[in-house]
Amino acid sequence: MSNSTIVIIGGGASGALLATAIVRSSDRLRAVVLEPRERLGAGLAYSTECFSHVLNVPAARMSAFPGEPNHFVDWLAESYPHRFAAHAFVPRRIYGEYVAGVADAARRSAPERLLHLRTRAIDAFERDGHVVVQCSDGSLIEGSALVFATGNPAPAAWRNTIDASTGGRLFASAWERGALTPERETERVLLIGTGLTAVDAALGLRENGHRGHVTMISRRGLLPHEHRISRSPSNVIDEWFDHRTFMRASRSLRRAARNEHNWRATLDAIRPNTNAMWEAMPIDDKQRFLRRLMPYWSVHRHRMAPEIAQRLSEMMSSGMLKVVSGSVGTIRDGSGGLRVPFHNKVGSLTIEADRVINCTGALHDYRRDEEGLVGKLIARGVLSPSALGLGIAVGSSGAALQTDGTLSPRFFAMGPLRFGTLFETIAMPEIRVQAVELATHLSTMA
């Protein structure tokens, strides 16, 4: 009986669920997860310590396993009795505990088949029909297949600053150490971005004792919409969402958004088909969708939990939080703090702030991330970006597309790395299915 080793790079939710699925699917497979963090399961999304950082999806839809829809709700009832209803938006750190518990259980059930190595992969190559991963601690890990489960890339590097002395007050990401821990409680904070990350940052600062003014800025100044959980949820889709071309998709989206009673139901109902729609769309329409419609799509699709909307409303109506639209220029150090110029329809203006945090979303353009492993392998031609330039090109199993047009038998990707090839791939409904399907695929190859 041969024992194949699957090396998984990244032990966040994607990597942890894949390792779990591998352990469950075949006793001939062994998963080795390379993850510097202490516990598997809680990556960037689920390791935040703030209780105000909640899931964007009710607990009832967050099971780690496609075939066991109540798995998370049951875990909640046992771990936090009488604390959360099934429709509750649970703090992400609690969800991180859950995924970590799932991975722990898998490891306890077969300790010899799930190995967690606390190291960082820095290079990977193929040798004699095997993959070899070089790690930051100098070790070489060998396996029969390699899965990239590295999650969302960091936001694009900050290019709009010229002054080195801005250090310590300018944060490249809301998840950077200290970004949400103000030094003085009255600091003036500017958040670049108005999406869910910026909302997380505003509430995280407040939870950490910040009481000063916060401004959020983005080109359109669009906040995410709010979830509404009605007593009798309706799955009725009475509008046909036509996606076949950019023009039609845009018309459908506008019509759905205008209908205040059921646009949420419309978007939720097309969700299972979004990836098929995306695949059917011509490439230049995809590009136009990303360029022109994506901001509007995002604010409707990625909605705030009701309690988050309530806290944000409180901050906004009391004047502590302002949302403005504008394009941000070059940030400089001034006598009264960081000077952030921006322009919008009104004209050219400047905001002064003591702390500026980049809360723009992940770009999914790994070609720019040449220091990261995926960017390095793209530069070497081992992995290819998708036709849109985003994520990496993969087949339906998650196998990486090689430069000769064939699918790699050894390199695979899951989760956010499949963005571009897929449209919906960063959320739990897709990730839990990808984990099971990829594990099954790998076990048939073994």
Added chain:
Amino acid sequence: MNNSDTFQAIGRAFRNDRVTELSVTLAELVKAGRFDAPEYFAPPSARHYGRRLIWRDQELGFVIVGMTWSPGQRAPLHDHDGLWGAEAVIEGVMRETPYTCVDVDAEGRCRFIKEADVLRCRGEVGTVIAPREYHAFENAGVKCAQTVHVYNAEIARCRSYEAEEGGWWRARATNLQYDV
């Protein structure tokens, strides 16, 4: 008082379907004195807090309700019939105690977690968004208070809750009426 532009501003927030926008708009309108109108509020009554309909929007369906609270008068823990909206203090000091519903049993009894209460003065706004729609509301000051409540649809009934043993609360259907 002709307040059609006030109602239009509130209508815009409902049209845009955003509670954040609604609460900012409402706070600005209150601070601008747009609700300083005696005809919006029923006179205080010793028996119950007063409710008067200020505006019902024919096109969008939202309602604006003025309420009058004598010192110590309160609305016990209640829901908002699954609606969403915002509530602002015009005059006086109100205490809001929000509750989160964590369990419902077969009889419709609920289990709640009591959240931190908040004192609100003129121009301060709280929000309700189902299922975050449970709270108790009371006049915490020594003078009569006035509040304005804006909901996305007519609120004709709600459920009030009475504590029972074992941490459960029993719901009682309440029909809401306006005082003339």
